[in-house]
Amino acid sequence: MIRFLLAICTAVGLAGIAPPAEAADAATGAVAQPDSLQRAVQAGRLRIGYANEAPFAYMDSRAGRLTGEAPEIARVILGRLGVGEVEGVLTEFGALIPGLLAGRFDMIAAGMYVLPDRCHQIAFSNPTYGVGDGFLQRTDSPRELHGYADVAADPAARVGVVVGAVQNDYAARAGVPPSQVVVFPDVVSAVEGVVAGRADVYAATALTLNYVLTKVPDWQIDKVARFVQPTENGEAVRGYGAFGFRKGDVALREAFDRELAQFIGTPAHQRLVEPFGFTGAELPGDVSAAQLCGQAPAPVADPS
Numbered sequence: 001m002i003r004f005l006l007a008i009c010t011a012v013g014l015a016g017i018a019p020p021a022e023a024a025d026a027a028t029g030a031v032a033q034p035d036s037l038q039r040a041v042q043a044g045r046l047r048i049g050y051a052n053e054a055p056f057a058y059m060d061s062r063a064g065r066l067t068g069e070a071p072e073i074a075r076v077i078l079g080r081l082g083v084g085e086v087e088g089v090l091t092e093f094g095a096l097i098p099g100l101l102a103g104r105f106d107m108i109a110a111g112m113y114v115l116p117d118r119c120h121q122i123a124f125s126n127p128t129y130g131v132g133d134g135f136l137q138r139t140d141s142p143r144e145l146h147g148y149a150d151v152a153a154d155p156a157a158r159v160g161v162v163v164g165a166v167q168n169d170y171a172a173r174a175g176v177p178p179s180q181v182v183v184f185p186d187v188v189s190a191v192e193g194v195v196a197g198r199a200d201v202y203a204a205t206a207l208t209l210n211y212v213l214t215k216v217p218d219w220q221i222d223k224v225a226r227f228v229q230p231t232e233n234g235e236a237v238r239g240y241g242a243f244g245f246r247k248g249d250v251a252l253r254e255a256f257d258r259e260l261a262q263f264i265g266t267p268a269h270q271r272l273v274e275p276f277g278f279t280g281a282e283l284p285g286d287v288s289a290a291q292l293c294g295q296a297p298a299p300v301a302d303p304s
Contacts, residue, residue: 036106036245037081037252045085046078047105051093053162053187055211055276056111056241059090069276070109070243073128076272077259092185094164097121100246107252108244111205113166119293123247125257127240127284127292128264129273133167134209135159135201135224136194145201147228148174158182160190160199166239167203170230187212194221205239210277240284240292 040046050057050071057068066088074086089105096108100122114124135145143157144150151157152175160182161167171181182199184190190202191212201224202209209223229236245253263269265283 035251036249037255040078040083040106040252041081044083045087046083046107047087047089048074048107048109049089049091049096049099049105050108051091051096051110051162051186053093053110053208054215055207055278057088057109059088068111069129069273069278070111070241072272072276073260073263073269074107074109074243076263076268077256080259081255092164093162096164097244100244106246106249107256110244111241112244113239114242114289114292115166116292116294118244119289123245123249123253124289124293125243125245125253125260126264126289127242127287128260129207129278129282130238130240130284130287131205131207131282132229132236132238133170133203134206134227135203136191136209136212136221137201137224138194138197139220139222141200143200146224146226148176148203148230149228151180151201152176155180157201158199160184160193160202162186162190162204165204170237171203173232174230191216191221195219207277207282214277240287242289 036046048071050066050068052058055068057066057070059065060067066086071086071088078086086109089099091099091104093110096110096112097118099105100108108122111129112118112124114127118124135147137143137145143154145154145157145159148159148171151159151171158180159167159171159176161171161184163183163185168181168183182193184193187204187208190199190204193199194202206223213222231237243256245256270278270280
């Protein structure tokens with residue numbers, strides 16, 4: 001029943017266009033293709049990979065529409081570039097990068113965090129949001145788990161994560177052994193896992209958890225209070241989500257970034273993403289993909 005209430009259980013990828021003849025680059029695994037922007041403009045559509053994680057990208061089964069923060073932004077930006085339609089390809093989160101490199105789709109629109117190890121494989125747009133994490137648990141849970149360190153300290157505790165998500169890395173860095181990490185294929189399965197007792201908490205972005213709770217208000221689950229954010233180099237980690245591209249699709253990525261810079265933070269942008277729980281607090285500021293990939297210095301904080 002929770003799958004119905006989340007309204008994302010019947011997600012199916014929209015039919016994809018058969019890709020053109022491709023040749024794999026033995027060194028990178030990338031696929032050599034004609035310029036994706038030119039092909040998309042000519043075809044009037046572009047294939048995007050998504051992983052069915054609300055509020056970032058999911059199929060609204062009632063409306064029959066691929067929606068969420070990333071697909072809606074993609075429609076606006078691609079429309080400005082002369083591409084009138086996006087075509088969704090449903091993929092497990094952990095298979096998004098392989099699917100992009102294999103040519104199943106031409107862009108990842110899933111709210112994917114920009115991380116250095118991912119930057120070795122694909123190129124990213126500049127980020128569209130920045131956000132922290134949280135835990136979801138049953139309201140009758142006897143365990144006091146306020147962060148990854150608490151899970152590591154309790155050998156009987158289990159944390160649920162979505163396959164390929166950065167929360168798996170956060171858990172490992174905090175000392176949580178693999179035996180205490182329950183990996184689920186998607187958000188819906190992870191929430192069901194907590195409800196069924198297969199995991200004590202589900203770790204995800206705060207935005208994901210907020211969205212889940214709006215869809216299942218009568219279920220006995222809630223966000224963990226006083227959550228302790230994971231840290232890196234002594235500072236709380238803030239994840240930044242962006243669109244992913246093949247490294248060879250330079251024209252598409254650069255054109256997308258140019259239009260993105262003119263859109264993010266505008267009233268039109270904030271009206272577009274507000275229904276998905278995004279506010280001004282989630283704006284990425286001056287953080288760039290190059291900085292997140294470790295290719296450029298971080299912006300100097302304003303002393304005021």
